[in-house]
Amino acid sequence: MSTSSADSSPPVSGLDYDDTALTLALPGSSTTDASDRKRAGAASHADKPPSPKARAVGWPPVRAYRRNALREDAAAAEAKRLVKVAVDGAPYLRKVDLAAHGGYAPLLRALHAMFASCLAVHRAGEGSEGTAAMRLVDSVNGAEYVPTYEDKDGDWMLVGDVPWKMFVESCKRIRLMKSSEAVNLSPRRSFK
């Protein structure tokens, strides 16, 4: 038992720990006594140098599932993918963070929320798998808007054709185009 630190525990009656060696480390590993170990700080083993960012495995005790969910939140909060959003006829543009959304549906919901004063989200009916084709509709004159985006090559594409992650990578800006102008884009598709 350590006798070096005066404030550590006194001997327990009936049990003689003075016989036992203080150096509790095992042969082969570096020996440090208790007070050194205390000074080692956050390191999980006494012979590791303390490092401010040292993280013990499995600490803090948050379940893997929850930790992953929170890490995704944290990473997403840092790695923003902000792109400009223009709506035909609106007086100013907005910016949306593509990385903050999990897929096309949440993105369209967010776009609707941004331009809520002039747009409503219309469900064009449900497909056989329960997916809804989403269109943004001007609640004043009923004009439909089609979500389009400019990709890395500078082409204007219909939102929804490629997998979400690919879209996030390649989208440079978004334009909600009046559907009368969108006639020349690819045919309407439902997307999740």
Next chain:
Amino acid sequence: MVVTDECLEMIAASFRNFQVLRLVSCDGFSTAGLAAIAAGCRHLRELDLQENEIEDCSIHWLSLFPESFTSLVTLNFSCLEGDVNIAVLERLVTRCRNLKTLKLNNAIPLDKLASLLRKAPQLVELGTGKFSADYHPDLFAKLAAAFGGCKSLRRLSGAWDAVPDYLPAFFCVCEGLTSLNLSYATGALFHGMVMDLIEDHGLAVVASSCNKLQELRVFPSDPFGAGFLTERGLVDVSASCPMLESVLYFCGRMTNEALITIAKNRPNFTCFRLCILEPHTPDYITREPLDAGFSAIVESCRGLRRLSISGLLTDLVFKSIGAHADRLEMLSIAFAGNSDLGLHYILSGCKSLKKLEIRDCPFGDKPLLANAAKLETMRSLWMSSCLLTLGACRQLARKMPRLSVEIMNESYPLDSLPDETPVEKLYVYRTIAGPRSDTPACVQIV
């Protein structure tokens, strides 16, 4: 635990009266398995998916509950990542008049939450998924009205991005809440001292509104960050909630004084789990170990059944725990203590101890062997990254035939290794059936 779609399909096909499916921390299955359950289990009462990793096959499993299916009492799909057909969910919720527990996933936006609540005002337990949105007065009003209709709501959980803005929306249910499970997610709020106060303040507001609270769980938004909650939040909660019995609290800093105050406020704690995020963190004002604070907890809370300790701690705290925690059944220790005495105090005291889990503490062979008999009165002991040797474990196994001594070391097989070999992970439990035969390769029984 690994569960496959085939398992779920087998359950659905074989058990016509199957009623309760609860999967916790499982993986290996997908929405296809859920579809089989939904389609096949006509009398299902509980589908409770807690923190599983579920593969999304884009199968709309919810739609497979038949229109005639009305028996659901619990539906928890909070861990599901993908979108869910909200119209189908609304119809399901509407027709299951006995639905008491509903836990949603992140894909359900706040306005849909409001309409779901209107369809199920009888709910007793609600998980809101991601309670995040920019503040909109219309949405706020909708939510407040919807919550207002839920007169039976007692348990609330969810991840909140915008706590202060939307908190008042459910003030009306706060009075009746007995359990609150919060994960604060990162957002624009959290930087610097001032924001810490807002965080604690947010918790204080919750606490003062929910004074029937019996259980509170607060998880860290960033498990590797400094921790945005401080001791203030917990002190406030302990003062405002006289029925509070169970706490799980992650924070960045603590003081002995705060813990002593908390102990005085709430002698009725049965479960006190405090996790200060950075190991070895002392009292941030006095720089002393937190021995005095945790000692106050065990001395005051005579009914304490579960305790998790953290921060800078010496053997002294274990002396208190061993001496005072007579009803303690489960104890979790990490990065604490300074000698074998710490473990000895625990194993020779703690009359009711059943489960002990220890990691990264300087506890060695002697207290383990000296208290071998105690281990037979317990359910289990887990020790990892401590100072145990293989020789001591062999000795323990020889001495105590009714214990199963399991070791998980990087290098195996263990048989050829010398007694001095350090033990990385030890799991000991009592058994009357002898050693088990289904150990995975990484586990060896000595």
